[in-house]
Amino acid sequence: MSPARRTTIDDIARAAGVSKATASAALNGRSGVAAATRARVLNAAESAGWQPSSAARALSGTRTDTLGLLLDRPARTLGAEPFYMQLISGIEAALADRGTGLLLQVVEGEDAEQRTLRAWWAARRVDGVFLCDLREDDSRIALVESLDLPAVVVGGPEGTGGVTAAWSDNTAPVRECLDYLYSLGHRRIAYVAGLPELAHTATRVAEFRRRSAELGLDGLEGDAAEGPAVLHADYSGEEGARATRALLIRRAAPTAIVYDNDVMAVAGAAVTQEMRVPVPGRVSLVAWDDSTLCGLVHPPLTALGRDVAAYGGLAARLLLDRVDGADVGDVEAAPMRLIVRGSTGPAPE
Amino acid sequence: MSPARRTTIDDIARAAGVSKATASAALNGRSGVAAATRARVLNAAESAGWQPSSAARALSGTRTDTLGLLLDRPARTLGAEPFYMQLISGIEAALADRGTGLLLQVVEGEDAEQRTLRAWWAARRVDGVFLCDLREDDSRIALVESLDLPAVVVGGPEGTGGVTAAWSDNTAPVRECLDYLYSLGHRRIAYVAGLPELAHTATRVAEFRRRSAELGLDGLEGDAAEGPAVLHADYSGEEGARATRALLIRRAAPTAIVYDNDVMAVAGAAVTQEMRVPVPGRVSLVAWDDSTLCGLVHPPLTALGRDVAAYGGLAARLLLDRVDGADVGDVEAAPMRLIVRGSTGPAPE
DNA sequence: GTGAATATCCGAACCGGTTCGGACGTCAAG
DNA sequence: CTTGACGTCCGAACCGGTTCGGATATTCAC
CATH class of the missing domain: 3.40.50.2300 (Response regulator)
Known part of the structure; x- marks a missing residue:
């Protein structure tokens, strides 16, 4: 029950009848220790429940673990x-x-x-x-x-x-997603992207633009009447909701929206309900980064997932x-x- | 550019023209160091960007930080x-x-x-x-x-x-929640609780039962036709959804459901939509533990929140x-x- | 049987801090 | 002038491991 002094390598060295140096070598599996000696040391350490002090080990120059x-x-x-x-x-x-x-x-x-x-x-x-x-x-x-x-x-x-x-890879998923929506007949697709300063956002947005052009997708009004609509948000539900609202009230609203994370997608889905916009009847939603969250809401969200x-x-x-x-x-x-x-x-x- | 040897307390002691012991005392604000000396040491440490080695400090018996x-x-x-x-x-x-x-x-x-x-x-x-x-x-x-x-x-x-x-406190929120629902006219209230082995679950469930009896709430069919319905789940959305389904298909379904966390509540809300049960028209939902999640779904969930x-x-x-x-x-x-x-x-x- | 190679083990230094007892100088009280 | 109390600073030990050079014992070739 007593807190007890923690056992040190000295204790187990003494118990095994060897020096500190030998004990250390044995415990770390280094060569140059007789099999019988090693067994004695290991045994002593085991029965004493010894564990090396992380501080001491770190101090002697090796590892912090x-x-x-x-x-x-x-x-x-x-x-x-x-x-x-x-x-x-x-x-x-x-x-x-x-x-x-x-x-x-x-x-x-x-x-x-x-x-x-x-x-x-x-x-x-x-x-x-x-x-x-x-x-x-x-x-x-x-x-x-x-x-x-x-x-x-x-x-x-x-x-x-x-x-x-x-x-x-951030480009293939963008393509897979766009191609999938394209095959369903979508031509006006918007992207609610993450923070523009993040490197992966830039990669995704660039690929989104490139592939959109390649597929000949329609631009969205308000986007200088050309190119796909890319809005930036900060991954929070609030901004995801705001972006969704902004997109859905456009005259030529997108028929599909891709979100850069699940939280914004869930928030977007809530906005569609609130605005009574049928999903996927009027607009399809895709979340980037799947999580249990996506499967829990109604309707469950199509998502780009990974382990x-x-x-x-x-x-x-x-x-x-x-x-x-x-x-x-x-x-x-x-x-x-x-x-x-x-x-x-x-x-x- | 070079990784450089990290500066030690010896370096700064030498730079300040004092011993290691004095340097240590000065750096740790211990008394017994002349003001001028202390300033010299602090100054040297500052300009050298010295930081104590956590390992060395931990080893000398004091703190791991x-x-x-x-x-x-x-x-x-x-x-x-x-x-x-x-x-x-x-x-x-x-x-x-x-x-x-x-x-x-x-x-x-x-x-x-x-x-x-x-x-x-x-x-x-x-x-x-x-x-x-x-x-x-x-x-x-x-x-x-x-x-x-x-x-x-x-x-x-x-x-x-x-x-x-x-x-x-886990009891007051239970009461506040039940009393609130009671004041809205609810008499059949179910509780989707967390894992029964957790201490706080036991406390909440006990208080839920006690207060329910005090208010004279109706029991729910299937619960031995007496006492309030308490189902246990593991905090996952899946189990939250399952419990919700089980509750809503009862002949005398509850008019209000309290969930032990937000994830299960969100999942429960999705089930109501899927089953076309109006919220809060036919059933009211309350989540224990608020999070941005609760405000994002539609309708936004009433929740027991804290910072x-x-x-x-x-x-x-x-x-x-x-x-x-x-x-x-x-x-x-x-x-x-x-x-x-x-x-x-x-x-x- | 002798010398050398090899296997095994040990002593001691070291990592970078903290801490304790004591040395030294200064100053006021007796 | 002596004594004692402080204030300041230092030397050295210590925390608990790792590592390196060297001592000792054993084995082997010749």
Whole structure:
């Protein structure tokens, strides 16, 4: 019951009748230890329930056994989006076996990002970091490179410099989505995109424009009467709803709307009900990033889905390899798939 | 550009022309250092951008400057529920000023909980831990007490033993909710509760039964023809939908349903649409735990809301005090408020 | 039987902080 | 002038691991 002094490597060395050095070698599976000795040490450690002090281990120059996850989104949108928690779950699953911990930091603003990364580096708190929501010309890239801090970008792979990326293609899903809607007869398609400063938004929007032109889709009034309608929003439900309203009151309203995340899509769906616009009778809706949310509303939303947890696991394994000094290249995650549900249908005549 | 050797306290001691001991005392604001000397040291540290090594500091027996958050929910429901991310944001906001980090661990199952806590303790990875989703007779309580590991329970305050709790009352909101529905004329009210093994579920259900009897509410058929209908679900949308369907097809269906979280409520709302049951015309819906989600669907859901981030901040401050050795008692968070939106209305005649 | 190669183990230094006891100088009280 | 109380600063030990060079024992070739 007593808190008890925690057992140290000295204790188990003494118990096994060897020196600290030998005990350390045995416990870390290094060669140069007789099999019998190793067994004695391992045995002693086991029965004493010994665990190495992470601090002592970190201090002696090797490893912290901690990775950092830096999230830069307002708390409001962070909570609403299932993406991050799923990503975290996936990362953790990959880390659990190795006894590596995950240090989480939620910040707001580029300055805070830089401060956090510098502080982590200076205090040697983490062996490496995950970088999410990359912006164009992101200052974090240069920073981790100059600090020589191992990092993996979740997203990309454009603009990641020398930093390895766990990426998933953003162009193919755009095409798949547009082609699918095109085949249903839709010619006026709008896109409620995310924050324009984010790199993946730019990629998606560019591909959306390119493919729209290729398919010869109609422009939407108000968009300089040409080209497809792309509105930017901040991933919150409020802005998703606002954008939807703005689109649906147009004279030549779109017959299909693609949203850059599930929250905005759900909010958009609520707007259609409120405005009594039949879905998918008058307008079809597609959400980018599937989550349980999409299947729960009525009608259930057609979505571009992927296994976010697996994505996180991939990023975690990449970062662990990078920390181990391996020279890993970018790796592509499983592509997103279009999951057709009730919110999409043939375009109105 | 070079990674550069990180500056140590020795460097800044030399730069200031003092010993390591004096430098340490100066940097930690301890007394017994002349003002002029202290200024020199601080100055040197500042201009060198020095930060103490967390490992070294932790090793010398004092502080890890890390708190642990242990989450035991399947990844699926974790992602869907905004509660945790908001809680995390709140905790982090309170921790940020102090330079304390948050170590996150997502596990599944009681064994994994125990293993994680023991590992954290043995490796001295954290100064203290947050415990969420307390069960009745929760084994974590005894563990952290026997290990003398500072802890704060998020929830409670029943069954927390000697562990301090950041709690919010679960009985008053039940009453407020029932009384509100009663005043609207509702007499058949059902409750889609959470997992029965969780302590707060038990509290809520007991109060729901007590107050229902007090108000003389009708029992629901199938419930042994007596007492209010309480169904248990696992917080997932699927089970929330299933429970809703089961309730609405009863001969004497409830005129109001209260859900234990927002996800199930949203799913329930979708079921009403699918079954063409008008809300709030035929049935009123209330969600426990408000989130942006509730305001986004149509009709927007009446909900029991609270400032989850502030709740997390409270828990964080409590735990920091406990780590500092203060003997803090349980503290109650701001009470939940009923936020009336469009999903509740007068009971059908 | 001898020398060298090899396997095994140990002592001691080191990582970068904190902390404690003591040395030194100054100043006021006796 | 002596003594003692402070204020200031330093040396050295310590936290609990890892690592490296070297000591000792064992084995092998010749």
